Amino acid sequence: MAVPINLNAIKKDLTEALGDSINAYQQSLKAWFRQKMSKEEFDTEARKMLKADMVHLHNRFLLSILAKCQVLSNTPAPAEKSPSASNSSPKQKPKLKRKATTATTNRNNYTQKFIPVNPISYAPVVSPRSLEDDINVGFSSREATLPDISMVHGRMYVCAWENGLDDVAENAVKFVMTAVESQLKDIIVKVLGRKSGYKLREKRFKYSIGCDVPNPYLRRSQLKTNYFRESSDATEISNSGIQTPTIRLSEEAAELEAIQQLASVSVNEQMQNDKGPITLFHLLDALQLYRNVIPSHxxxxxxxxxxxxxxxHSTHEELEQDVIHHQEVNIKQQLANQQYQLQLVL
Incomplete structure (x- = not known):
């Protein structure tokens, strides 16, 4: 079987090796996760804090974090029971006896054809990386995607260690991911609601985002009742207490309603309607108007x-300074690697 990853034991050994420099190491680790420090700069700072014979603890610690998060992301979902097995009644005892007899015959045939196999060859093993390999951590700002479960798990480890905790539960990681998706959905709805028109169902739920906004000064009592739906239920209860499907609009009625909605929008309003892509100006406008969309100050x-x-936007001088900074970081990393190799030789 594969050797389990004991992250707490590796962290304890690294803490003992660092001593009083553990706080500075945690700050560097936090800056690396937040993309404020590159991997080369983080390795350089860690080598300054550790002795030459203790640098391997730093590498083992980073590899164990990535392996722990990778194991969590690759954990298969629990298999659901088949409905036939859950609905089987305990009264079918004769059938169970018959299956037992056939199982014995199959077992005899199986033992005769059994070929021994090494179980270790089928066990999942985490592939180790060499110390010279660069460990890349994905950032949501670079990939323009939501963080996956391994990325969130790694960042929650850093927050937990800063607050004196040793481990992070898997349910907490899934809860944070669900909260991020819900928060992002609320912000997108607010931005789209400010950018274009929408309809309301039950005076609360927004739908049909992107439709034209009718002129409020026109008299259209029939259109007003159709525009704001009072119910979105698929069924309704009749007078006799029986649930019946709700009456849907016919094709002619739906077409007439769409024509009335288009007629109630003025031509100037259609021309002024913003159909372009969402920009940061729309996001800033929504955040300043709906301050409660992010409750935490x-x-x-x-x-x-x-x-x-x-x-x-960045100027040409700022872009050139960024290129020079990256070149200086690479040169420092090369010098640090050369000094480290000389120390090993000596």
Whole structure:
């Protein structure tokens, strides 16, 4: 079987080797996860804190974090029981006896044709990486996608260690991922609601986002009742207490309603309607108008600041400075690797 990953034991050994420098190491680890520090800079800082014979603990610690998160992301979902097995009644005892007799015959045939196989060859083994390999951590800002379960698990490990916790439960990781999806959905709905028109169902739920907004000064009592649906239920209860399907609009009635909605929108309003892509200006407008979309003030303020900061493009001088900075980081990393190899030789 594969050797289990004991992350707490590796972290304990690294903590003992660092001593008083554990806080500085955690700050560097946190900056690396937040993309404020590159992997080369993080390795350089870690080598300054550790002795030459203790650098392998730093590499083992990073490999164990990535392996732990990878094991969680590759964990298969529990298999559901088949309905035939769940609906089987305990009264069918004769059938169970017959199956037992056939099982014995199959077992005899199986033992005669049995070929021994090494079970270790079928066990999942985490492939080790060499110390010289660069460990890349995915960032949501680079990939423009939501973080996966392994990425969230790794960042929650850092937050847990900063608060004195040793481990992170799998249910907590899934809960955070669900919360991120729900928060992002609310922000997108607010942005689209400010950008274009929409309809309301039961005066609360938005749907048909992107439709034209009717002129509120026109007299259209029949259109008003059709525009705001009072119920979205698939069935309704009759006077006799029986659930019946709700009456749907006929094809002619639905076509007439669509014509009335288009006629109630003025031509100037159709021309002024924004049909372009969503920009940061739409996001900033929605965040400033709907402040309660992000209830936490410590999360709302950095979100607005980052949005305003991204509105301005980088100049050519700033881009050149970034290139020079990356070149300096690569040179420092090469010098650090050469010094480390000389120490091993000596």
């Amino acid at each position: 410590s999360v709302y303020v950095p979100a607005v600041e980052k949005t305003i900061h991204q509105l301005s």
